[in-house]
Amino acid sequence: MIMGLDLMPGCAPESEPRYSAVVLKGGKVIEKKNDIGIIGLYSLIKRYKPDFIAVDNIYELAVNRKALIKFAKKLPLGTKIIQVTRIDGEDYPLEVLAKKYGLVESESKLSPIRTAEICARLALMNVGSIVEIFENETRIVVSRGRSLGSGGMSQARYQRNIRGLILRVTREIKEKLEKNGLDYDIFFRKSDSGLEWSLFIVYASREKLYGLIRPKKGHDVQVIIEPIVKSELLFRSLSGDKVEYYRKLRESARHIIVGIDPGITTGIAVIDFSGSILSIKSGRELSRSAVIEFVSNYGKPVVITTDVAKAPNFVKKIASALSAVLYLPERNLTIEEKREIVQGYLERNRLNIKVSNSHERDALAAAIKAYQHYLPKFKQVEDYVKELPFKVPLSQIKALVVKGKTIKEAVQQYIERVYSSKVKCSEKVPAQPASEQTKLLEKISNYINRINELELENLKLKEQVNKLISEKEEIIQTIDFMRTQYFKEIMKDRTFYTLQMRLNKANLQLREKEREIELLKKKLEYWKGMALDLAARKAVAIPRIKVLSLSALSEMEEFSSESIFVDNLSFVDNRALKKLKDRGARLVLTCSNVNRDDKFKFAENNLAVVSLKVSVLYLSDRFVVLPRDTYDSIKEQGLKELENLRDLIIEKKIEEILDEYRKERIKILLNKE
Structure with a gap:
């Protein structure tokens, strides 16, 4: 059943509005009312209890959102409001829709009663959008029926009876909700003889509670049942699944800690992993969905916490819904402790x-207590990540550590996730230069791509080997057949010779492919070990150039390493030495021989140079990898030698100054004579 409404000309919803109304049942008009007041409209709605009330503009029913909510609360359960002129987020004139769907012949102005009928028929054709005003949640309040003022000797006994009655009604409602499997949160205020009041937030629509829990307004106790209003209006199209939200949650990659103090007034505090306080809020009768919506605006909740050692169900269910870690203090925090925690943190x-x-x-x-609990681990993460030769997002690593991973496992999980996605993407689109990545990170990416190429090649080689083995078996079977009595006379035939040659060739190819597979396996293990060593900081990647010249340094991207590897030091540009010094380099490594004069030249620019006597791994033209212990030993040796050379240079300069001084003194003495 559908009721169409239209506001009479000259009327406004805020001042004694009058309407035209048409009721349809099965497509037939069963009632028409013209120029009825708001009381008459409510009576008509109550009599027919329509499934839908169709209008061309919802603000013909009420002047604003608050008044529209008030109107909707007075409607029968299950009656919904439809605005027929709003389709998939767009507004259309009613006359245009009426002509389009064959309800009128022209787009001329319509009378109110005709407009009401057209609204009802358009709704019957699934034209328009349902206006959703209420959440899929219901509030049930149990409280005393009247105020307990001052009284005589029986007043205290009467108060105890009322509180006990509130407790009994609360228990009855609780049992009914649990018996029917309905999710809910309950808040209440205790007293010596029962409850002062109780509040249920049931996570079901008002229609689902119809007949299960009834509102009550008695002399002693009252039960109020009302749907929870949405924070913003929502239009849901009748012709599809399109939904228009007037406010959407912000998406954020930030990870946060959320402190919750549940109750009739719920307190919420949001802190990020750097300790910044993002928001503090409190609100009355907040549901779990309202809390989740609020905190999700600030980031991804990783830790949910409260100030008591035994978490309330309200907090537990929020943590479970968000898949967050539930952190609880060892014991309940006292008021004085909480005051000191907050005041001290704000002052510091x-x-x-x-x-x-x-x-x-x-x-x-x-929230502060939880943050301080995880802070030492956060600092360990920061120190560990700072030493890595590539960048990783601190917040993601911290979140993984909070969820139980070790720091090393968290870093490895991040690397595997990032590069597995890179490998998948590389199959679809050409490789693009990585932004905001260090050179080593780019190299590891190239190495992982190379591993995947080797694995693919390995699979192809295995297929070839299997094919050759199958071919070999076929040839052996053919030879065995030819060795029978029937073919003894033709064993020296050309066919047998050809098959024998094919068998020998197949055996040779098989051995060659097996050697290639073994070699590829060794390379694969070597590269995997190298990647893990770099990630675990067991190896060091050093930038590499062929010769030490300005042009070679200019071709490098931003240089931030304290060491550099040079293939050939037979030619050294003094300007390049100065540029290396300005960039903060301390150590130059090479495999070529370095004479003492060249070492002095490097030392004058505060650079140590060491000729390597160990094997070096060249990952590419741009990097060299050394074991960390080897690198540390070479670095210590080079810096020690640099210190000695610097001392010699200083001594030499002092000696030159003294010689010059002596010469000047002799010249002065000779002039005097």
């Missing part, structure tokens, strides 16, 4: 943040 960080009430303070204290 010089933060001018206002905490409005005790609920916000408790939530913030819980």
Whole structure:
């Protein structure tokens, strides 16, 4: 059943509105009312209990959102409002829609009663959008029916009876919800003889509670049942699944810690992994979905915490819904402890943040407590990542560590995830230069691509080997058959000779492919070990150039290493030495011989030069890899030798100054004589 409505000309919804109404059932008009007031409209709606009320503009029913909510609360359960002129987010004139769907012959102005009928028929054709005003949640409040004022001797007994009655009604509602498998949160205020009041937030629509829990308004106890209003209106198209949200959650890669103090007034505090306080809020009768929506605006919750050692179900369910770690203190925090935690943290960080009430303070204290618990581990992550030869997102590594991974496992998991996605993408699109990556990270990426190429080649070689083995077996079977009595006379025939040659060739190819496979396996293990050594900081990657010249240095991207490897030091450009010194380099490595004069030239620019006597791994034209212990030993040796050479240079300069001074003194004495 559908009821179409239209506001009469000259009327406004805020001041005694009057409407035209048409009721359709099965496509037939069963009632028409023209120029009825708001009371008459409510009576008509109550009599027919329509499935839908169709209008061409929802603000003909109410002047604003608040008034529209008030109107919707007075409707029968299950009755929904449809705006027929809004289709997939676009508004269309009613006359245009009426002509399009064959309800009128021209787009002339329509009378109110005709407009009401057209609205109803368009809704019957699934034209328009349902206006969703309420959440799929319901609030149930159990409280006393009247105020308990001052009284005589029986007043205290009467108060105990009322509180006990509230407790009994609360238990009945709780049992019904659990018996029917309905999810809910409950808040209440205790007293010596029962409850002062209780509040249920049931995660089901009001229609699902119909007949299960009834509203009650008695002399002693009242039960109020009302749907929870959405934070913003929502239009859902009748012709499809398109939904228009008036406010969407912000997506953020930031990981956060959320402190929650649940109750009739819920406190929420949000802190990121660097300790910055992002938000503090409190609100009355907040549902879990409202809390989740609020905190999700600030990032991805990784830790959910509260100020008591035994987490309330409200907090547990939020942590479970967000797949977050639930951190709890070892014991309940006292009021004084929470005050000291918050005040001390704000003073140490010089933060001018206002905490409005005790609920916000408790939530913030819980969040700070959790952050301080994880802070030592966060610092270990920062120190570890700082030493890595490539960049990784700190926040992601910290989140993995909070969820139970070791730092090394977290880094390896990140590397595997990033590069597995890179390998998949490289099959579809040409490789593009990586941005915001260090040279070593690019090299590891190239190496992993090479591993995948080797693995693919390995699979192809195995297929060839299997094919050759199959061919060999076929040839052996052929030879065995030819060795029978029937073919003894033709064993020296050309066919047998050809097959024998094919067999020998197949055996030779098989052995060659087996050698190639073994070689590829060794290379594969070697490259895998090298990547893990780099990730675990067991090896060091050093930039490499062929000769030490300005042009060679200019071809390099931003240089930030303290060491550099040069293939050939037979030619050294003094300007290149100065440029290396300015860039902060301390150590020059080479495999060529370096004479003492060249070492002095390097030492004058505060550069140590060491000729390597160990094997070096060349990953490419741009990098050299050494074991970390070997590198540390070479570095120590080079810097020690540099210190000795610097001392000799200083001594030499002092000697030159003294010689010059002596010569000047002799010249002065000779002039005097």
